[in-house]
């Protein structure tokens with residue numbers, strides 16, 4: 001038996017298959033894949049690795065939309081893989097759980113409607129996450145669908161960190177900091193706790209990918225984070241501005257900018273792409289070498305350092321720093337510059353270990369004289385989602401009246 005973990009985005013669908021041990025313990029994935037080109041009119045391309053073999057193909061399966069075509073192909077693929085375990089449930093990454101969902105939930109009753117009411121708080125993610133759940137419900141009607149929230153890891157935020165300096169009535173309505181990338185932080189935190197006794201102290205985790213954020217955790221629990229009410233706050237990102245003086249929005253509104261134009265600006269035209277005018281992709285900017293590309297990289301680095309300082313101060317110091325996400329895992333120059341600028345804290349990394357850490361493995365990159373540990377942790381949001389689903393279903397298994405026949409009959 002296994003759990004299929006799914007991360008449905010605006011233009012991509014990431015999936016991984018996690019076998020379950022007896023007792024419900026989740027194993028690392030045996031199948032990992034990504035389908036890109038899912039935007040309307042796009043040509044879906046699937047890239048997947050099974051049993052150590054990588055495959056790539058252009059999806060030609062017919063269907064109403066590129067997402068439906070991709071899903072139809074994925075169904076067939078899951079049935080074709082020789083020796084793959086039977087799927088017991090599908091675990092979906094859903095970025096926003098709002099005030100109501102503080103932990104993972106089996107999607108039933110009004111859950112989808114409640115989650116839909118949060119769409120405008122994460123317009124780049126939530127509608128696609130939920131469309132993914134609906135499509136998988138139709139494609140695999142016999143399987144439980146489990147929603148696993150990015151916001152759940154941050155429900156431990158103290159009020160002082162989660163409330164904005166706004167009237168209490170708005171805070172009570174739910175206008176407050178939720179924080180995101182929680183599945184990733186959950187994974188990084190658990191990994192650090194397995195690797196180092198110091199991880200029970202003050203930890204700063206940097207998830208630097210297309211979306212980017214920082215999380216401060218003490219005793220394994222989130223106590224401050226840079227993303228807020230929406231996934232716009234905090235660090236500069238691939239196409240998002242991060243923290244912005246709200247006065248800029250008032251100014252733009254006075255200039256006649258409407259909601260949709262401002263939303264597009266903040267979510268799709270800013271960040272590395274907006275500043276460089278070249279690309280949202282850090283690899284392309286590093287390779288470009290132009291002044292505009294360097295300006296965007298410098299600003300990204302500066303913002304990581306500045307926000308790190310704020311979060312470290314909120315914890316009163318630091319014991320462990322961890323880099324993750326596409327940029328955090330691969331970009332040794334970024335890691336070196338961030339650590340150098342935090343040198344006043346006593347952090348020191350080994351240049352050789354830092355350069356080597358660009359491989360897909362957990363690495364410690366600090367020197368023996370460093371006052372804090374520095375780790376590179378390849379994140380695995382799918383594994384956390386699968387684990388959450390396995391736990392929920394295991395609880396369900398203990399209640400005989402809820403026992404269901406979960407065999408994957410839908411797959412031809």
Ligand SMILES: Nc1ncnc2c1ncn2[C@@H]1O[C@H](COP(=O)(O)OP(=O)(O)O)[C@@H](O)[C@H]1O
Nearest residue numbers: 208209210211280281282283325326327330331
């Ligand atoms: N070798 C690399 N060097 C620098 N940046 C990289 C490298 N590999 C990937 N990245 C960057 O990682 C980012 C994507 O991160 P990822 O966590 O995969 O994003 P997401 O899951 O949000 O789509 C892109 O900006 C990409 O350029």
Ligand SMILES: CC(=O)OP(=O)(O)O
Nearest residue numbers: 095180181210211231
């Ligand atoms: C919440 C968020 O920004 O997610 P991602 O990094 O996947 O875009």
Ligand SMILES: [Mg+2]
Nearest residue numbers: 209210211325
């Ligand atoms: Mg991501």
